Amino acid sequence: MPIDLYYMPLSPPCRSVLLTAKAVGVDLNLKLLDLMTKEQMKPDFVAINPQHSVPTMVDGDLKLWESRAICTYLASKYAKDDSLYPSDPKTRALVDRLLYFDMGTLYQRYGEYAYPVMFFGQEKVDPTKLEKLHEALGWLDGFLAGHDWAVGNSVTVADFVLVASVSTFEVSGIDLSKHRNVTAWLARCKNGLRGYHEANTPGVNDIAKIAKKLVGK
Template identity: 75%
Template sequence: MPDYYYMPLSSPCRSALLTAKALGVELNLKHLDLMAGDQMKPEFVAINPQHCVPTLVDGDLALWESRAICAYLANQYGKDDSLYPKDPKTRAKVDRLMYFDMGTLYFRFGEYVYPVMFRGEEKPNPEKLEKLHEALGWLNGFLAGHDWAAGDHITIADHVLVASVSTFESAGIDITRHENVAAWLARCKSTMPGYAEVNQHGVDEFGKMAKAKLGTN
């Protein structure tokens, strides 16, 4: 059973949990409290010198970066390739969406909320919020014409994106401005395997913290 070092507040951590749940893979969960500095303990740094979560240890493989973990789990444990299609063009769409989440969508969310939540700034920057909505608008366009991020079936791109977008919603970001995103998020909540079990608690806890800092409802 792979060891999985994580913190529920972290949406990247939750994306890989959703992938594992979809695959029926049991993980040996090892909670790290980043606020308390657990990630800096020598025994964890020996596993991951970047001391970040999530981190997966599967036999002789130590792997971090959540999207790489999602891809590895699908490749290693998938009974078929539905979650991470082998067709090069379809896989490229899935990869693009995961890179979009990392480099644009979740990045812009962090640019908006993290200065207030973790760096002592008093108020969020409204220009950063509009940049986030611009990215959500792009996602809205990507979702046009099909139920899931990369087409008509759930892929690991949906696990990555929903962990992010549900976190945005919990922080008071108005997802309803983006009709396709709102409908997709509702679809994920009602039909995605393990959504309530492995995603919702962390979403709720993050939302409480974020709303208190950001002054959102």
């Protein structure tokens, strides 16, 4: 049976799932939901996911949301080996730490800075929120020191999750230049991740148009 993915390309969490699927070689049956017009509130979708959030995956009898859980599930079930989501407890813990870091700190701080202006009518950005985002990027810069990928020198699901966020920051006018490890890693992701431009770039380009609202704010 096909794996259904309810998604919206604008969403970095959705794009992290698309990147993971490319890496493991899984074809997804993509079902676009327009959150701007409240399609996620339709009864047939709420019946699948009562939290009415994207991404939402349906794989047989499994209905799963929360993007990072979907990424680790796809890597665990469909990857040819455990390199994307290592079975070694210590290495897996490092991957998990970065997934939680993205969810609770890095992407969270971007949303607090950018989304009030981009989507909710706030007139000006809060410069203190930008400072907090750069603080988180500084931590990421340190995490990336001394190796090519997020955890060591092999690609893991942490790279897919983090690059979906950081590439969004880049097109939102966030100056990444002071975070040299981040910019070098981002370049590696763009050039080295399987299916990067197909899975991530269209959504990044879409959000870049909306992110113009941040300029001069």
